[in-house]
Amino acid sequence: MSQDLTNPGYEIPPEIQNQVTITTLDKIYNWGRRSSIWPMMFGLACCAIEMIVTATSRFDFGRFGMEIMRPSPRQADLMIVAGTVTKKMIPQIVRLYNQMPEPKYVLAMGACASGGGPFKEGYNVVSGVDEFVPVDVYVAGCPPTPQALLNGFITLQKLIDTQSIKTVRWYRREPVAPLPVPVLGPDIMYPQKYAEIREYSLKKRQDQQTVAQQTLDQPPVTDAG
Numbered sequence: 001m002s003q004d005l006t007n008p009g010y011e012i013p014p015e016i017q018n019q020v021t022i023t024t025l026d027k028i029y030n031w032g033r034r035s036s037i038w039p040m041m042f043g044l045a046c047c048a049i050e051m052i053v054t055a056t057s058r059f060d061f062g063r064f065g066m067e068i069m070r071p072s073p074r075q076a077d078l079m080i081v082a083g084t085v086t087k088k089m090i091p092q093i094v095r096l097y098n099q100m101p102e103p104k105y106v107l108a109m110g111a112c113a114s115g116g117g118p119f120k121e122g123y124n125v126v127s128g129v130d131e132f133v134p135v136d137v138y139v140a141g142c143p144p145t146p147q148a149l150l151n152g153f154i155t156l157q158k159l160i161d162t163q164s165i166k167t168v169r170w171y172r173r174e175p176v177a178p179l180p181v182p183v184l185g186p187d188i189m190y191p192q193k194y195a196e197i198r199e200y201s202l203k204k205r206q207d208q209q210t211v212a213q214q215t216l217d218q219p220p221v222t223d224a225g
């Protein structure tokens with residue numbers, strides 16, 4: 001391959017030999033993005049401790065160009081969802097995701113963020129953050145080790161390498177609509193679906209009333225003996 005590049009079949013003027021590199025726009029664009037991912041600085045539970053350890057000198061995710069964890073979503077490219085996602089927190093997570101500029105990525109760190117983990121089906125925990133925001137990389141474990149998180153970063157870099165400037169969503173003509181932000185009421189719900197939820201609840205109540213009325217209308221059971 002290097003043989004082909006140094007002997008392209010036409011004459012290269014001596015003054016630019018060894019000074020010009022030819023590559024594709026996609027490659028250089030992706031190389032720049034994959035080498036400077038800035039994660040948002042927040043953690044939700046125990047997994048966040050492992051994420052913090054990944055930043056320390058032993059593991060040092062600064063090697064990936066991502067040592068600058070940003071406290072503002074507007075300066076972050078990567079949301080690491082590190083920990084248990086409760087119903088109380090999910091509205092804030094979706095709002096922060098919407099506030100991140102494109103290109104942006106989400107990494108679900110650990111069993112809780114990926115699917116609810118040990119708290120799955122718990123009254124206060126959502127069964128995976130991917131029900132609310134699109135997840136690009138999942139990292140398994142409870143908690144995942146720093147090495148596993150580093151592997152997640154490498155997986156994300158490989159994903160970025162496959163993207164093309166011509167097809168990525170942030171350069172499409174159509175504007176990308178923000179994700180609907182759920183609210184926490186008696187349970188988590190979307191205000192946008194209010195009419196649908198109301199109709200469903202009214203129908204359910206009507207069905208219950210009908211069953212109760214039918215029970216009342218039945219003749220009392222008498223003792224045949």
Ligand code: SF4
Nearest residue numbers: 046047110112142143
């Ligand atoms: S996956 Fe395990 S370590 Fe991570 S937040 Fe859940 S319970 Fe804690």
